[in-house]
Structures are given as structure tokens and as C-alpha cells.
Ligand code: MD6
């Protein structure tokens with residue numbers, strides 16, 4: 001669905017408004033790809049991916065880790081942001097400068113010049129993993145957007161509305177795509193369909209999603 005907001009920037013990145021306050025920047029992460037992937041390896045070496053348990057007792061199909069001042073965690077007691085990695089008891093690795101630069105640049109391009117993330121949640125999907133419709137509402141300040149970076153295998157992103165029963169639209173997300181999301185759609189329901197079997201030329205048999213948040 002294209003509208004008047006859609007245009008290609010000087011860098012050739014295609015901008016598509018997918019809802020009020022939400023913009024899809026196709027291929028935005030590609031220019032800095034090598035630096036992002038090197039930083040990702042360093043974070044994961046320090047804070048490995050793990051499968052967390054939901055408050056209801058289900059083990060998530062997505063493996064997660066975080067970096068920044070706080071990381072998103074879930075266990076039997078609930079969802080929250082925690083300043084320490086529950087796996088190690090240590091603080092999370094700091095936000096790499098390459099991560100911070102990409103998040104700030106994408107947010108600015110989408111109309112959020114003051115985005116100051118203090119957390120990056122890193123999700124790893126192997127083929128068969130999915131994320132059911134949810135709202136991101138554990139952050140303190142909903143005036144700040146979320147910046148979401150897709151790497152590796154493609155997936156279909158589902159984007160609904162304020163109510164769970166609202167109609168859902170679907171957007172394919174590929175390696176390097178960035179979604180910036182805030183304003184009137186900040187609390188809209190969303191999720192991803194099951195990642196299909198495949199092998200990405202750079203990342204292999206997985207999809208990685210980075211979501212930057214102002215959590216604390
Ligand atoms: C994913 N993303 O793309 C899951 N949440 O793997 C999210 O749940 C998400 O992409 C808030 C804002 C952007 C997102």
C-alpha cells in the first residue's frame with residue numbers, strides 16, 4: 001500500500017508508511033551490515049541466546065538475548081526489563097556503537113530525531129519459530145518509538161491495530177529491512193508468522209531481529 005509519504009531518499013532507501021507513526025525502510029541496515037554483524041557476534045559471545053519461559057509456563061520458540069542498560073526478560077514471575085542478564089548475573093553488554101548509530105539514523109529518517117534507546121532485544125528464530133500477536137508495553141515511555149532490524153531469513157510480519165481483534169496486514173521483511181514504529185501505532189498488535197526453512201547467504205539457517213527500545 002503506497003501513499004504520498006512514500007519516496008526514495010538520497011541514499012536510495014525506500015520509505016513506506018505502514019501505519020500512522022510507523023515507517024518501513026527497505027534495506028536500511030545493508031550499508032553498515034559488516035559492522036552490525038561483527039558487533040552482534042561480540043554481544044552474543046558475552047550474553048548467549050537462551051530460550052526463556054513465559055509467565056504461563058511455555059518455553060518460547062525464539063531464543064533471546066539483550067544488550068544496553070537493560071534487557072527484556074520473561075520467567076514465571078512475568079515480563080520485565082532487567083539491568084542484569086539472569087543467565088550470568090552480570091550487566092548486559094553495552095549497546096555497540098554500530099547498533100546505536102543505525103537505530104538513531106533510522107529513527108531520524110522516520111521522523112523521530114530524539115530517539116535514545118537504552119535497550120536492544122535480540123531475537124533468534126530458527127525455521128519453525130514464530131511470534132504470536134502481542135503489544136510491546138513493558139517500556140516506560142511510549143512517546144519513544146521502537147526500531148526493529150531484520151537480518152537473515154525472511155519472514156512475514158503481521159501488523160494489526162490497538163485491539164487484538166482489529167484487522168491484520170502482512171508485510172514481508174527481508175535481510176536489512178528496518179521498521180520504525182511509534183506515535184499513534186506504538187501499542188498496535190503485531191507478530192511474525194512461522195519462519196520457513198531456508199539458508200540465508202550471510203546468516204545461514206536463522207532470522208535475527210534487533211529491536212531497540214527506550215525501556216527504562
Ligand atoms: C520480530 N518484532 O520482528 C518481532 N515489536 O521478530 C517485534 O515484536 C517488534 O518488530 C515492536 C516493534 C517492532 C517489532
Ligand code: FE
Pocket residue numbers: 134135136190
Ligand atoms: Fe514486539
